[in-house]
Amino acid sequence: MSNGLLLRVDRRVSGALAHPDRFSELLADLGDIGVAVPVLTVVLAYVAWRGRAAGTYRWWLPPLAAALLMALVPALVVPLKVLIDRPGTPVVPPGTGYYPSGHTATAAVAYGSATLLLLPRFRAVHTRRALVIACAAVNLAVGFGLVRRGYHWPLDVVASWCLCAVLLASLWIFLLRVGRTGGRREFGESEQSVLVRRLGEQSA
Secondary structure (H helix, E strand, O other), X not given: OOOOHHHHHHHHHHHHHOOOOHHHHHHHHXXXXXXXXXXXXXXXXXXXXXXXXXXXXXXXXXXXXXXXXXHHHHHHHHHHHHHHXXXXXXXXXXOEOOOOOHHHHHHHHHHHHHHHHHHHHOOOHHHHHHHHHHHHHHXXXXXXXXXXXXXXXXXXXXXXXXXXXXXXXXXXXXXXXXXHHOOEOOOOOOHHHXXXXXXXXXXX
């Protein structure tokens, strides 16, 4: 991890951006597990409550999937940190295990999953667009804060974004499939029983 054009550019970008201050530290803290995960937890509880109250079939699947994805983040990031064993920037104390960025991954999955869960709750295009823009802005702010504060090299942040893009895309595909087969169904009814009941209502 000491040679190569990409790493030289990485160090130059870090040298140009790194300027530790209180504001950059506050931005970086948005990716802390104590901030991002509680936000996701509130959204999970809200989506579960609304789904159950609406009688949505398998209402628990979307929030459960998002929760499992959040739990998967450290299981993926920590082994990569150990395997790559990259040293930190000159700003942080000597040590290794900075690649990829855990704060970046936590923020991306927490805020990204929350956004994907909330999008179906809004019909207005401008509201949905504003939600996506807000999510992107927060994650960009976290990445900038981490680099500006000197907690991470730029490539540490970019690597986490790439990893989380795959994770969030998988969640999005799953939610789309659940949405197509969900709908409003009574609790305890299988698909076959729903079909039989509806056919009986039509022939009555």
